[in-house]
Amino acid sequence: MRHAVFPGGGRLRPNLCLSVAAACGVGSELDAQADIGAAIELLHCASLVHDDLPCFDDAALRRGRPSVHAAYGEELAVLAGDGLIVLAFELVASARISPALVPPLIRCIARGVGAGGGLVAGQAWESEQSVGLRTYHKAKTGALFEAGAHAGALLAGSAPSRAQSWGAFGARLGEAYQVADDLRDTLDDTASLGKPVGQDMAHDRPNACMTLGIEGALERLRALLDQAVEAMPACPQPERVVSWVEDFGARLYPRAVRVHQPSANGTVVADLRA
Amino acid sequence: MRHAVFPGGGRLRPNLCLSVAAACGVGSELDAQADIGAAIELLHCASLVHDDLPCFDDAALRRGRPSVHAAYGEELAVLAGDGLIVLAFELVASARISPALVPPLIRCIARGVGAGGGLVAGQAWESEQSVGLRTYHKAKTGALFEAGAHAGALLAGSAPSRAQSWGAFGARLGEAYQVADDLRDTLDDTASLGKPVGQDMAHDRPNACMTLGIEGALERLRALLDQAVEAMPACPQPERVVSWVEDFGARLYPRAVRVHQPSANGTVVADLRA
Known part of the structure; x- marks a missing residue:
């Protein structure tokens, strides 16, 4: 379980959760918010461990190290994945927050990962003959970003409908993330990504580049980021989230996007689309 | 997920939960109690689905039907296992109980299945070179019976320390169940058990019959049931649990125990120990 969680990746989902809580005006202690963010990250890590299994991606590498099954066996x-899921919910139930917040937070997070449209549903759709790309992305990746933003608003004491609007904002960011991931899988090399590339093609899985073309996928990525900012609900400190989205966008943009910009030493990054 | 849950087995763990709640004096609606019992059963079913996977038991049969991976693929x-775990916690958070009960119930149930001494830990110990039989049984099976009894007392509004005493009672029953399961794996045939037998020997796993011998395992089973009844905390309606334990004991006793008793049609059950 430790191997699956440390060292981590971008910790994007918990950071989104905490940024939304900060933007909405803190309604709970930072330690408690961190517990909820950690629970969301544990669920993300659990999904990576199970996605890497031989019956799915059979990926030997994750974040530049052996995947959990490569290191410890299937x-x-x-x-480890099962234990991380359980630990996540235990952590929410142990957080120093008002007990009244626990049921809505558990429901919100469970929807993000469950079989009714969350992560598990998205992963299951990979096994289907055909699935709409957007439906697939919404579940596979969007749903946990949605839960992260929704949970952040709940932690700040937002009313249920307002918290749901934050969820819609998070869902857009999650979709953007998945499109970027598809671009990386298509365009990046293994060394820079820390995991095998070309997995979607190899496993005949939906990938935005195959469906929309590389230019189309890049356009979709930009549109999703724009839509997310437009969909941001009013809040006391919007700058706390806007700066997060800027950082997020900068991280997401795959190498190929920067194709024609000169780099610091005067050369240009190779055009991977060529 | 439906295939994993229906038709069910004995539904022992949720029945234990509801019996303890009834014995302690009902503090919550029966529908809400049923939700908590169902959550516990979903977690049990999830563990069966994952236990049957090729990397563990590679069992093609469960409850007389194809196991989930045999029917739907690995x-x-x-x-399905992941989705059932998530659904279980979502169900607890959606039950019509006082919100104040949700955090202790989630913690109680998570301990029963988690990596810190619950089901996941027990399953993981099967992969170890050696493990104490009792420690293994406590985690693999005892912990979820413990959680069931503990949760029943929490639902009835018992104080935390009293609810924990009910947990200790449940843990004994869980150990008894596991010893009986080992006896069945050693002595029964596939047709009567609805799943392959001899799996522990085949997988070189701890089994009470190998460690204690068959007579020793039967003695241990009887002792655990006796100890459970002795450890039963005082409560308003103890008969509600005592009758449950009697039914439970009658179910648990493997066929070999009844070896020398005449059956209804005058024959005797074959002595499988011969």
Whole structure:
């Protein structure tokens, strides 16, 4: 379980959760917010462990290191994922927040990862003969970003409908993230990504580049980021989230986007689309 | 997920939960109690789905039908297990109980299945070179019976320390169940058990019959049931649990125990120990 969680990746989902809580005006202690953010990250890590299993991606690398099953065997990888899911919900129930917040937070987070349209549903759709790309992305990736933003608003004491609007904002960011991930899978090399590339093609999985073309996928990525900012609900400190989205966008933009910009030493990054 | 849950087995764990709640004096609606019992059963079913996977038991049969991975493939079996775990916690958070009960119930149930001494830990210990039989049984099976009894007392409004005493009672029953399961794995045939037998020997796993011998395992089973009844905390309606334990004991006793008792049609059950 530790191997699956440390060292981490971008910690994007918990950071989104905490940024939204900060933007909405803090209604709970930072430690408690961190617990909820950590729970969301544990669920993300659990999904990576199970996605890497031989029956799915059979990926030997994750974040530049052996995946959990490569390091500890398939049995412990299945169990590490299970244990992380359980720990996530235990953490929400142990956070120092008002007990009244626990049920809506658990429901919000469970929807983000569950079989009714969350992460598990998205992963399952990979096994289907055909699935709409957007539906797939919404579940596979969007739903946990949605839950992160929604949970942040709940933590700040937002009313249910307002918290849901934040969820819609998070869902757009999640979709953007998935399109960027598809671009990386298509365009990046293994060394820079820290995991095998070309997995979607190899596994005949939906990928925005295959469906929309590379230019189309880049356009879609930009549109999703724009739509997210437009969909941002009014809040006391919007700058706390806007700066997060800027950082997020800068991280997401795959190498190919910067194709014609001169780099610091005067050369240009190779055009991977060529 | 439906295939994993219906038709069910004995539904022992949720029945234990509801019996304890009834014995302690009902503090919540029966529908809400049923939700909590169902959550516990979903977690049990999830563990069966993952236990049956090729990397563990590679069992093609469960409850007389194809196991989930035999019916739907390994990918959907991993995801069905994950989805059931998530759904279980969502169900607790959606139950019509006082919000103040949700955090302790989630913590109680998470301990029963988690990596810190619950089901996931027990399953992981199967991969170890050696493990104490009792420690293994406590985690693999005892912990979720413990959680069931503990949750029942919480639902009835018992104080935390009293609810924990009910947990200790449940843990004994869980150990008894696991010893009985080992006896069945050693002595029964596939047709009567509805799943392959001899799996522990085949997978070199701890089994009470190997450690204690068959007679020793039967003695241990009887002792655990006796100890459970002795450890039963005082409550307004103890008969509600005592009758449950009697039914439970009658179910648990493996066929070999009844070896020398005449059956209804005058024959005797074959002595499987011969």
